[in-house]
Amino acid sequence: MSRTIVVTGTDTDIGKTVFAAALTRALGAFYWKPVQAGIDEGGDIVAVAALGVPASHILPEAYRLATPCSPHRAAELDGIVIDVDRLVPPAIDGSLVIEGAGGVLVPVTPGLLFADLFARWRHPVVLVARTALGTINHSLLSIEALRARGVPILGVAFVGDAVEDSEVTIARLGDVRRLGRLPLLDRLTPDSLAAAFTNHFRIEDFA
Template sequence: MQGFFVTGTDTDVGKTIVSAWLLTHLDADYWKPVQAGTEPETDSVTVRKLAEISADRILPEAYVLPLAMAPHEAARRAGVTIDMAKLEPPATNRLIVVEGAGGMLVPLTDSDYVIDLAAQLELPVLLVARSTLGTINHTLLSIEALRRRGLPLAGVVMNGPETPHNRAAIERYGAVSVIAEIPWLPELTRASLLEIEPELDLEKLARAMP
């Protein structure tokens, strides 16, 4: 299995937008293993709309939980027990873009976190970060957590207004490449996402990393 595991420094940093952006630039499938919250729509529906991809490129979620909260609590309230063994995507011949839930240390079960799922799937991680105040601390902490686990970090994608000094600090102190910056877009569409060119060859990056 080759592709990317998309995670974030926090919730609502733009993981779903980055996932859709990846799918406009790659011949890849999308998979959201654990969906917590179904209103106004699931992330799978959002990604399919934004990237304008066919239904067969959206792999079915392993768990769909009604409430928008940390998966372990959403599962508890739904009377569901998340089984990590079931968090394996259906077979595909394409690259795969897997979107996590919240940040990396968000619990999935009583003993497992999103970062454990990333390790289980053995995909290079793309870390999504805000571009605004506070991002340096959140991003460096996330990078440190990934490296302590020995997980491969493909790069950082920054969301929000251009903030060169924050980008420079993340690249310098995190010893990582920012592979794209996604600005505030007046209209969020496939066309507007396609206009944002990655700074590295995404397919080569996905296939080259361990």
């Protein structure tokens, strides 16, 4: 069955792109990052390619912005006005994984947050969260922000060392499915990532 899944996070640099790459490969899906802010190292499409997503399954961004900061500010610095009508999930033959930028309430434009964009799309969202200190607060706030806008939440995917109490507490208080946890890998390669995803997640929870 083909479907579209949005991958968002509780913050930036928490492993969202690594998880999105693993999910894209596991589903045999296409990958799309609608707005890339920060392109010194090529952006997230380079990262997901390095983690085994075929180039033929990586779709071009709607916007590539130079500065690694919130898209609304990065666009301003580049002298670009982001047209929200361009941020529509592409029609493709197969499943699609869409990765947001930063956290749920990061501004895409001065008047539109990523959570607002997800509400327009109406596709199920996977919230990627750290297991480190502070994750309960960040995760529950993100869940509340999504739910307030009617965004369907598929569940929470954790990244990091196991912290059982935090993971259980977020799932219970947030009333969300605990999808699994991607451990920190000593060597991050396409093979090690695929094995970790297979060992820690059930593909039927996504398919």
